[in-house]
Amino acid sequence: MALVSMNKLMNHALNNNYAVGYFEAWNMESILAVVDAAEQTNSPVIIGFGGQFIGSKKRTIKENIYHYGYLGKAIAQQSKMPIALLLNESHEIDLLINGAKAGFNAIMYENHELTLQESIEINKYLVKTAHYIDVTVEAEIGKLPDADIATNTINGGQKTDIDEAVYFVDKTGIDALAVSVGNVHLMESGKAQLDFDLIRLLRKNIKVPLVLHGGTGISDEDLKEAVALGMCKVNVGTILKRAYISSIQQYLKQNDIENMDPHKIIGRGGESDMLCSARAAIAVEVTKFIKIIGCGNKAHLI
Ligand code: 13P
Numbered sequence: 429m430a431l432v433s434m435n436k437l438m439n440h441a442l443n444n445n446y447a448v449g450y451f452e453a454w455n456m457e458s459i460l461a462v463v464d465a466a467e468q469t470n471s472p473v474i475i476g477f478g479g480q481f482i483g484s485k486k487r488t489i490k491e492n493i494y495h496y497g498y499l500g501k502a503i504a505q506q507s508k509m510p511i512a513l514l515l516n517e518s519h520e521i522d523l524l525i526n527g528a529k530a531g532f533n534a535i536m537y538e539n540h541e542l543t544l545q546e547s548i549e550i551n552k553y554l555v556k557t558a559h560y561i562d563v564t565v566e567a568e569i570g571k572l573p574d575a576d577i578a579t580n581t582i583n584g585g586q587k588t589d590i591d592e593a594v595y596f597v598d599k600t601g602i603d604a605l606a607v608s609v610g611n612v613h614l615m616e617s618g619k620a621q622l623d624f625d626l627i628r629l630l631r632k633n634i635k636v637p638l639v640l641h642g643g644t645g646i647s648d649e650d651l652k653e654a655v656a657l658g659m660c661k662v663n664v665g666t667i668l669k670r671a672y673i674s675s676i677q678q679y680l681k682q683n684d685i686e687n688m689d690p691h692k693i694i695g696r697g698g699e700s701d702m703l704c705s706a707r708a709a710i711a712v713e714v715t716k717f718i719k720i721i722g723c724g725n726k727a728h729l730i
Contacts, residue, residue, distance in 0.1 A: 431504040432730065434512035434534035434564040434661075435603045437472050438552065438637035440730050441660040446722030450474035450514055451645070451714050452665040454481060455576035457703050458672065459500060461710035463507050469715055469724040472510040473664040475500055476660070486599060493523055497530025510730045512564070516663070521550065525557060534607070540571045540584070540605020544592060551600040559601075566661075567600065569593045570608030572641055575615035582612055587626060594633055595698075604661060605630075606639040614666050615645025622650050624657060633656035639663065651720050662721050668710050676702055 441448045451473065453459035459475055466473035477500070482491045493515075504511035514534040515527035524535040535558060537550055551567045558565045570594055575586025588607040597605055607630055610622040620642060635651055639656055640646070643664035651662065679702040685693065692700045718724045 430507070431501060431531075432472070432510040432512055433534055433562065434474055434514060434566075435476070435511050435637075437474065437510060437730065438564075438604055438639075438660050440472070440726070441560055442658070443638070443722065444726070445656070447640075447655040447660045447662045448472050448474060448723050449714070449717050449721055450476060450516065450661060450663045451668060451717070452476065452478055452516060452663065454478075454669070456499070457502055458668060458710055459706040461668075461707045462714050463509065463511070464502060464532070464582070465711040465714035465718060466509045466511065466727070467507065467716045468711070471718045471723045471729045472726070472727050472730055473714075473718075473723070474512045474514050474534070475504065476512075476516055476534070478516050478665070479520065479523055479527070479536070479538075482515075483518055483520050483523040493526050493707050493728070494530040497527055497532050501531030502534075506723060511728045514566070516566075524554060528558055528561060528563045533562065534566065536566040536568075538568055544596065548596060548599045551596075551602055554608055555570045555601045555603075564603045565600075566604040566606060567596070567602045568641075569604040570597050572606075572608045572613050574612060574613045575617075575645065577614070580617065582615070585612070587623065588630065590633055592602075593630065597634055597636055602636065602675070604637045604639050605634055606663075607640050612644040612645045613642045615642060616666060618645070618652070620645045622646065622654055624653060627654055627657045627659065633643065637661060643667075648720050651717075655721050662717065663713075664717055667713050670711040671713045672706045675706040679705060693715060694718035698699070719723055 515532040570588030584621040644666040
């Protein structure tokens with residue numbers, strides 16, 4: 429089926445009462461794990477990378493967006509599932525434009541420091557440029573709070589204002605709107621309190637697909653409810669990294685690494701390869717979300 433427009437995937441989900449998942453990857457195993465789970469469940473899926481991960485100013489070794497774009501596109505094209513490729517949440521316009529040239533068929537700009545007007549101007553420009561080459565544009569209105577695991581606190585955040593959201597969508601022409609409805613980024617302990625009345629109102633007033641970020645911190649029941657109320661894309665990240673790290677941690681604890689052939693630990697594949705088990709651990713988590721948000725067994729319908 430190959431690379432499919434994110435717009436198409438979200439709208440199919442919206443019209444058929446389920447949500448499609450975006451599962452954020454960071455390397456080869458993690459992106460392949462998402463596709464493994466999609467193929468095992470016959471599910472459409474959105475794969476991709478975080479713009480702040482690739483474009484972070486704190487990186488000691490700089491990354492090249494073309495490596496990630498070409499890689500993601502090739503993986504999508506080789507799969508039989510309908511797959512979109514998103515460059516998510518970047519502060520950098522240039523990175524997003526280069527990402528679109530590199531093969532990402534969906535992009536999202538994010539910067540909580542901007543005024544509404546500044547955000548409108550940037551997204552208008554992105555929409556004009558991206559639509560010319562058939563790339564979907566997602567944007568956010570309201571500010572998602574971040575959980576801080578070190579201090580066990582939740583920082584920042586501002587719920588989406590309906591009038592502002594309607595105005596923003598109208599002025600920019602974006603394809604999908606990420607909203608702040610009680611969801612929290614990076615939340616590992618406890619669960620977010622979603623504002624279902626706000627979700628209902630947003631769905632009633634906003635004409636484009638709505639996106640729920642912060643999937644890790646939402647309970648299964650609340651996720652189901654949010655999807656039933658019209659959320660048609662759910663973003664998941666932190667829990668996948670946790671699954672990867674835990675799997676490797678367990679492997680290192682259980683094996684006598686010093687006395688093992690390094691090629692058996694990494695690179696050869698098979699049962700003793702710790703990156704294979706880490707990949708499988710990510711796929712398990714992705715599969716759980718696919719079941720909750722209802723996109724399993726939908727691939728053949730698209
Ligand atoms: P979590 O890391 O909280 O699951 O959120 C991911 C996300 O929203 C990426 O856009």
